[in-house]
Amino acid sequence: MRPSFYPRLVNGPFDDPGLFISFLFENRAILFDLGDIYSLSARDILKISHVFVSHTHMDHFGGFDRLLRLFLGREKKIHLYGPEDFLKNVEGKLAGYSWNLVENFTNHLVLRATEIHPTGLMTQEYLLHNKFQPVREAVRHPFDKILLKEPALSVSTVILDHRIPCLGFSMKERFHVNIIKENLADLGLDIGPWLKVFKQALFNSQDPDSVFEVRIGKKNILKKKFLLGELTDRIAIITPGQKITYITDVVYNPSNAAKITEFAKDSDQLFIEGTFLEKDRDIARQKYHLTAWQAGVIAARANVKQFTLFHFSPRHTGLEHILRKEAEQAASETRYQ
Incomplete structure (x- = not known):
């Protein structure tokens, strides 16, 4: 039975995080995180309708310029989602360029950005023909964890701790x-x-x-x-339906672990960072990241069918097989406790 969605990591496990999910029989895709996306073809990038950004550290948001560059001059509305201060950061990106010649574009490009807070959402639109200036005051909406709801699918989020708010995402087919x-x-x-x-x-x-x-x-x-x-x-x-969950850049503490376990519960595929080996647990805590062992424990507790590690620390270059082995061992021991 062929799945409806095909998720794949944008880069290798030591490079910028990102998950590209293409839709079967549709010229469409969504993206979780927006780091370096040069490994994606222009054809694939142009399929993207929605981008969900966990947080705006450079390795998760540096690909914004590439995305915008390819969509300039095209009839398109791009939906962007991110955590606290996301609108300010999007506006900062857009303010870095001169837009004095936008009247030469005949097609309409619209960026619709939504900022997620525990108490609500704030949405703003930026139009190319308006030189990407905000069109009005940001519109506020209630926050019910669902960011995108369509007849066939939904995308939900959870707010996690990376010393700043960091979002996890889950796409569920009805x-x-x-x-x-x-x-x-x-x-x-x-x-x-x-x-x-x-x-x-x-x-x-x-x-x-x-x-x-x-x-x-x-x-x-x-x-x-x-x-x-x-x-x-x-x-x-x-x-x-399929459930695909994406978790990155979070510290292992009781609150995060409980939230992720519940959020990822029964996922068909969980993409989860395993940045450090367990022997470097103290470094992981200082840098607010997970160890491979902790990722495996969470995957087992969430009863996921399959999990994939990514976002490895450069200090473990050449040791990716050990990181994966450690996560699998942790998951196996946790399941049989």
């Missing part, structure tokens, strides 16, 4: 629609763009007794009609 290819053939149907329309009807909770039309080709030719519920029974298996 449910997964698995298409039975053999049954398509029995109905005289082929795989095609109409399946995206079919899945969208399910995510929109369309009436099962409503008529669903299968249309094909650029001319949108009607091929067959079905009752949506009957077609679903014939060609689809509905299973729980």
Whole structure:
């Protein structure tokens, strides 16, 4: 069964953190963290619709300029999310350039940035044609942990401690629609763009007794009609959706550990930093990072199906296999306690 989302780390484990998640059959992706993104192709970057920034240390936010550079002159709205002071930092980035020739651009580029606080959200829009000056006072919204909610998925956040507020992110698919290819053939149907329309009807909770039309080709030719519920029974298996969680730059303390464990609970994939070896636990505490052992403990307590370590300290160059082995051992011992 093919997943709907394909997450991959942007860089190697010793380089800037970042998780690129592409959408199956869609020209779309989202990004967790915005460090160095030169390893991503321009084609992939242009797919990005939403960027979720854990915090604005340079290795998590330095790729902002690359992102903006590629989107200039394109018809696009980019949604950005970050922790306390995020709007100020976005505005600082934008203020670093001269925008006196923006009238030469015919397309409209909009940056919609949201700053997350424990008590609420603050959203501001920056328009290229307005030289990226704020269009109005920031709009305030209540904070319910959900940053993005669509029919098929949601992205939530948790505020963690890195000596400054640092955000963890989790993307959850509502449910997964698995298409039975053999049954398509029995109905005289082929795989095609109409399946995206079919899945969208399910995510929109369309009436099962409503008529669903299968249309094909650029001319949108009607091929067959079905009752949506009957077609679903014939060609689809509905299973729980994927959950992908991303955690980086956090100190191991009781509050963080409890928050992360609950937040990442039952994730299909957990991407979690394991910056130091356990023998360097004191250094990890001073620098507000996790050890590989601590990451493994959290992964086991959260009952994740799979976890991937990243964001290794340069002091452990050449020792990545030891970091991963330590995390796996910690997870194994924790599961059997």
